Amino acid sequence: MQSQFDYSACAFTPPAAVLTCGGSDTSRGGRLLAFGNNETLVDDTVDPKTGIFRPYAARDQHNYAPVNYYQTPNERWTGGAFVRYAFSPHADVYTSVMYMRNSMNAQIAQSGAFGISAFIPCADPLLTAQEVTTLCTSTNIAANGANYEVYNGNKYRGLNMLIFRRNVEGGNRVDTDINEAVRAVLGVKGGFAGGWTYNIYTQRSTVHIDDETSSELGNPQIAEALNVLPGPKGQICGGQSGTAFTANPKCVPWDIWVPGAVTPASLAFMSIPVSTTGRVTEQVVSGSVIGDLGQYGAKLPAAEQGLQLNLGVEWRKEQSSYVPNYEQQQGYVGGGNGPISPVAGEFTVKELFTEMRLPLAAHQMFADDLFVDGGYRYSGYSSGFNTNTYKFGLQWAPLGAFRLRASYQHAVRVPNISELFSLQSLNANGGTVDPCAGTPTASLAACELTGVKPAQYGHIPPIPVGFPAANVLSGGNPNLQPEVADTYTVGLVLQPPEAQNLRLSIDYFNIKIEGSIAASGADTVMRDCLASVGNPAQAARFCPRIHRGTQGSLWLTPSGYISDLLVNEGELATRGIDINGSYRLPLATAGSLLFTLVGTHLQSLQTTPVTGLGQAFAGVTSAHPSRP
DSSP: OGGGSTTTSSOEEOSSSSOEEOOBSSBSSOEEEEEETTEEEEEEEEOTTTOOEEEOOGGGOBOOSTTSOSSOOEEEEEEEEEEEEEEETTEEEEEEEEEEEEEEEEEEOOOEEEEEEEEEETTOTTSOHHHHHHHOOHHHHHHTTOOEEEETTEEEEEEEEEEEEEOTTSOOEEEEEEEEEEEEEEEEEEEETTTEEEEEEEEEEEEEEEEEEEEEEBHHHHHHHHOEEEETTEEEEEEEETTEEEEOTTOOOOOOSSTTOOOHHHHHHHEEEEEEEEEEEEEEEEEEEEEEGGGGTOOOTTOSSOOEEEEEEEEEEEEEEEEEOHHHHTTOBTTOOSOOOOEEEEEEEEEEEEEEEEEEEEEETTEEEEEEEEEEEEEEETTSOEEEEEEEEEEEEEETTEEEEEEEEEEEEOOOHHHHHOOOEEEEOTTOOOTTSSSOSSOHHHHHHTTOOGGGTTTSOOOOTTSOOSEEEESOOTTOOOEEEEEEEEEEEEOOGGGTTEEEEEEEEEEEEEEEEEEOOHHHHHHHHHTTTTOHHHHHHHGGGEEOOGGGOSSSSTTSEEEOOEEEEEEEEEEEEEEEEEEEEEOSSSOEEEEEEEEEEEEEEEEESSTTSOOSEEEOOSSSOOOO
């Protein structure tokens, strides 16, 4: 448990220079908010000890950390079988099957109402006299929109409120995650035609995911259980359609207005099932042949071997599907931050590939060993990508004591099935703030680019202390394009004849990746939108990703969020030197000792989340390393 360690038992909240033990505004007594005329009308709580309805304070935050598992119980089963049967030198059949089942339980802090919009009637019989007096002033009702609902011909005034209240009575949530994976391979390999070899195989792999969370509350049920009116037999609760109130006979009121008044029947009404199933499947059929063309005359006079060639073809199909249950698809899960749509996708790939090695000279003057090698792969994707990957290399050993080597490689990485088709969901990003909320720190012109209306400027409710922060939409993106990388290397290998057991190598590398697949970061989206005043191109690139919701906020409701899906925006560049050395020391009667040294001198590492807008990180390693 996190409660067992002093550094994890508290959810730290940094309101100033000193960290304090705080947590979440979804708390035991609740944070109960009402807005109107771009102002905060109500920001109160029910004191858990006294029952007094009073202004909410930082001390009321709920420390959710102690009950979370720090180490999750885990059980894993694995098994496998391998079979090989040699029918003849020309046909060696092999097969293998692997199975894995992994299950774990993670305990999470209690569920609750995480900013649920609910109508609270002033006639609610659960409200205390003090609460009615505080909430239902004529000023509050008018500023809140003069809202009301009608039941049995009677008009009931009330407030549209935002409710943050922890389900401390319902116990902790428990997430049960079960993964099962099966992989099966069947192939045949052998030799033919005097020196040629072949390998043909098929493979199928499947991963199945079941994820279930208990003790969750549903947003519609919470809203109904908070909308309470006096009825013929006491208290009734239910929903609204326009201004018409409809009693739900199954609804049991959630009494958050008096400490200790929540009933098990109310929690049973609000509880909902939460589960997700997923499946990822890969199928492969591949075949290749390897041979030495020297036997057919493809050999240079100064070389001892001929052209060595590998040719192959491959077909691959990948599929994935993730299906959240109905409650998640509708966005009903408390704290779930919006609906999660099921996603499914697939693609197939047809590939041709070859690798070759051509010796140029061997045991010649100033050419103890000299050869070139290369490779090429063409890939045609059903998703519309056609990629070409290739490499060239040269190795030259003028003497047996040292070898020079150099290579160039053009690589392409197509987005994988998870990057294309993983679930998109809203989450509160712990590090993203809104400079246009509360007392703005950004100009009106900058905030307007993020979707703020002039009348909202200076009146957007600030993100509460302890609230994770702005809502962020994250997940896969079916519109991703391939990454492209170019790699250059030059190296030297030393193996002096006077010290046969000594081997040293040094290689310089220079790598650059364009269109790297990653999330730009919600902070980057917000910062670069705000900085695009007078720069329409930059504004068009970032500002459409910011979606303002209720009262212009990015946290009050799921309609306000920053889109931070995976994109091809970035670049990555790095260069440096790899050093590798080894020495084997024979021992007369006890074998030998092997000493190795492996190191990298990083000269530059530059990560650019968004091309053309500068580097988010640029570190340079030297004799006196600089600090990024």
